[in-house]
Amino acid sequence: MFEQNLSQSEIALKFNISSPALISHWYKAYQQQGMNGLIPEPKGRPSMTKPFITDKPDEEKTLAELKRELEYLRAENAYLKKLDVLLREKKQAEKKRGSLKD
Numbered sequence: 001m002f003e004q005n006l007s008q009s010e011i012a013l014k015f016n017i018s019s020p021a022l023i024s025h026w027y028k029a030y031q032q033q034g035m036n037g038l039i040p041e042p043k044g045r046p047s048m049t050k051p052f053i054t055d056k057p058d059e060e061k062t063l064a065e066l067k068r069e070l071e072y073l074r075a076e077n078a079y080l081k082k083l084d085v086l087l088r089e090k091k092q093a094e095k096k097r098g099s100l101k102d
Helices: 008-014 020-038 063-101
Strands: none
Touching: 008 020
8 A cells, every 4th residue: 555655445446345444444453463453353252162061981080070060960950940930930821811811
């Protein structure tokens, strides 16, 4: 851009870039952080990690692994119980609404 004395629009046309503003954004990132400023950063939430359950037999697991697995299974159990209660409540509410229509 500077060597050939071209505008952002001209550079966008030359390299088939959809938005000239993108060039300005890249230039500012390069000025502030160098090449590292041009490396895209991951967006959104990080992916979920695998649960603490391993494929090893219980006899081969360490105490820490067993404790993590127990904690995970307890949380999963509590979640499923809560889900069951909510589904039952929803079903009862639908039954009550259905009987009112009759």
